[in-house]
Amino acid sequence: MGRSVRLSRASAVRGTVASFALLATMTLMGCPRDGSADRPADGDSRSPHGTSARPTSPAGTTAAPGPPPVPGALPRTVPAVRSFSPAGGPGWRPASGARVVAPDGPLADEGRRLAADLKLPFATGPAHSGDVELMLRPGQSGGRESYRVETRGRKVTVTAPDEAGVFYGTRTVLQAVRTGGVPEGTLSDRPDRPQRGLNLDIARKHFPADWIEARLREMADLKLNQLGLHFSDDQGFRIESTSHPEIVSPQHLTKAEVRRIVDLASTLHITVVPEIDSPGHLGAVMNAHPALQLRNASGTVARGAVDIANAGSAAIVDDLIREYAALFPGPYFHLGADEYRALMAKDPEASYPRLAEAARQKYGPKARVQDLATGWLNDRAAVVRSLGKTPKAWNDGFFTGGVVTPDKSIEVEYWTGKEIGARPPQEYLNEGRTLVNLNDEYLYYVLGQPNQFVYPTGERIYRQWSPAVLRGTAPVPTGPTGPDRIPGGRLAVWCDRPEAQTADQVAAGIRLPLAAVAQRLWDPRVPRRTWPDFAALVGQVRR
Numbered sequence: 001m002g003r004s005v006r007l008s009r010a011s012a013v014r015g016t017v018a019s020f021a022l023l024a025t026m027t028l029m030g031c032p033r034d035g036s037a038d039r040p041a042d043g044d045s046r047s048p049h050g051t052s053a054r055p056t057s058p059a060g061t062t063a064a065p066g067p068p069p070v071p072g073a074l075p076r077t078v079p080a081v082r083s084f085s086p087a088g089g090p091g092w093r094p095a096s097g098a099r100v101v102a103p104d105g106p107l108a109d110e111g112r113r114l115a116a117d118l119k120l121p122f123a124t125g126p127a128h129s130g131d132v133e134l135m136l137r138p139g140q141s142g143g144r145e146s147y148r149v150e151t152r153g154r155k156v157t158v159t160a161p162d163e164a165g166v167f168y169g170t171r172t173v174l175q176a177v178r179t180g181g182v183p184e185g186t187l188s189d190r191p192d193r194p195q196r197g198l199n200l201d202i203a204r205k206h207f208p209a210d211w212i213e214a215r216l217r218e219m220a221d222l223k224l225n226q227l228g229l230h231f232s233d234d235q236g237f238r239i240e241s242t243s244h245p246e247i248v249s250p251q252h253l254t255k256a257e258v259r260r261i262v263d264l265a266s267t268l269h270i271t272v273v274p275e276i277d278s279p280g281h282l283g284a285v286m287n288a289h290p291a292l293q294l295r296n297a298s299g300t301v302a303r304g305a306v307d308i309a310n311a312g313s314a315a316i317v318d319d320l321i322r323e324y325a326a327l328f329p330g331p332y333f334h335l336g337a338d339e340y341r342a343l344m345a346k347d348p349e350a351s352y353p354r355l356a357e358a359a360r361q362k363y364g365p366k367a368r369v370q371d372l373a374t375g376w377l378n379d380r381a382a383v384v385r386s387l388g389k390t391p392k393a394w395n396d397g398f399f400t401g402g403v404v405t406p407d408k409s410i411e412v413e414y415w416t417g418k419e420i421g422a423r424p425p426q427e428y429l430n431e432g433r434t435l436v437n438l439n440d441e442y443l444y445y446v447l448g449q450p451n452q453f454v455y456p457t458g459e460r461i462y463r464q465w466s467p468a469v470l471r472g473t474a475p476v477p478t479g480p481t482g483p484d485r486i487p488g489g490r491l492a493v494w495c496d497r498p499e500a501q502t503a504d505q506v507a508a509g510i511r512l513p514l515a516a517v518a519q520r521l522w523d524p525r526v527p528r529r530t531w532p533d534f535a536a537l538v539g540q541v542r543r
Helices: 009-021 108-118 163-178 209-221 255-267 283-288 311-327 353-363 369-386 425-430 458-464 503-522 531-541
Strands: 083-086 132-136 147-152 155-160 185-189 195-201 226-232 271-278 293-295 301-306 332-336 390-394 411-414 435-437 444-446 488-494
Touching: 108 132, 108 163, 132 163, 147 163, 155 163, 163 185, 163 209, 163 531, 195 209, 195 503, 209 226, 209 255, 209 503, 226 488, 255 271, 255 311, 271 311, 283 301, 283 311, 311 332, 311 369, 332 369, 353 369, 369 390, 411 425, 425 435, 444 503, 458 503, 458 531, 488 503, 503 531
Parallel strands: 132 155, 195 226, 195 488, 226 271, 271 332, 332 390, 390 411, 411 435, 435 488, 444 488
Antiparallel strands: 083 185, 147 155, 147 185, 293 301
């Protein structure tokens, strides 16, 4: 909270003179065209300081005029604000003497960031008419990422129960200013899904650290909060390693660069999720350790697959998990588990008899290769849990009908129904599992468009997709699809043909799809804006 201070007579005079001298106002930047939202805001979030009177001009003079009033309509933002309760009054735009005010402590960084964005000075308080004030309200309803923006008497107050909510409130204020101003009244907003983000394949294509940082800033403006980094695959291993330096590709991110990325993400309230995919997609590791490669009955190497019957395979993967868990402090670690070559064979037991024998020895006479793979996944998940993190894995690594069951603590990332072993999402939900949505029909941006993939369009996502559309084009027919069971989703960039697009082309190509994903995860209801209006708005709020 802001602290009350006593002004000396001399400082009060100086403040009056300064207010009289600063006459410039910002130009109106646009007019909202949408009406109010359909639900009223709940509660009052007025600043405990009250609304200070605007400084008066010396006797015999006329006070500097404020900026023109803001139309009393829902501001134009991406994603759209969920609820607005209008009130009579001028609204707010930056004007002479305006500041961003936040108390010393956790909100100071948020205040300084918004002040820089709006080109205003920052202060620790108290707030006056004309200012934007940021405040934490621990008991405020709506969840940690919720916020309220109240505009009264030419003052804006942003309140939230947590820093993340305050940050999202500042993004709404910034976008509202860019598209016309903050209207008089109370904006109440919160995300529908707790996981909202972007997945980047940096293994098959090297992306520089500054390019990734630019995507983080773009995500933050869209109120996205999760960046997945797939940094190990057959074509490359792209982060510096101290435990196994022999596996690292020549082009890679240093640990110092990764720490810089993670630190920036943290300030933007984004969690970075590392992924080391196993037991498939480990080609870069196997190149340095050929003795661990999986071979079929005829001795042919299974590309990218590690031999899960070899104890050395688990040792090296666990070394890497422990090393990178310390580098990425977030709550998740992705274990991959998709497209293991042994399980893509028509008859895994006949094609890989050594794995079949290892499965029977470990899990009994009825065990099959899928049970050995499931045991591998469970063992890696146990390592992740021992490090205080929640494991994630791709849906085609979860098999049914075996003697070994995938651990219920592993969060399913549902991407496809096309692979062998990929069951309908309804089955996973029926088992009581949570599913994160990376539907390859809508959310897969695959460089070069191989295997009938087509670059996703923002319009198609905006019009047709929602969190419940996990597979194909239809939502899950029955069962729970709320945030507790489908906690969100990510747009995914996969670099199967890395030279098909430059990094800049990728950034341009995902711009509108990412904005559309942000909208549908923040509010899964059918959007109020038309697609052309939304697409134009993305250009206005992202400068």
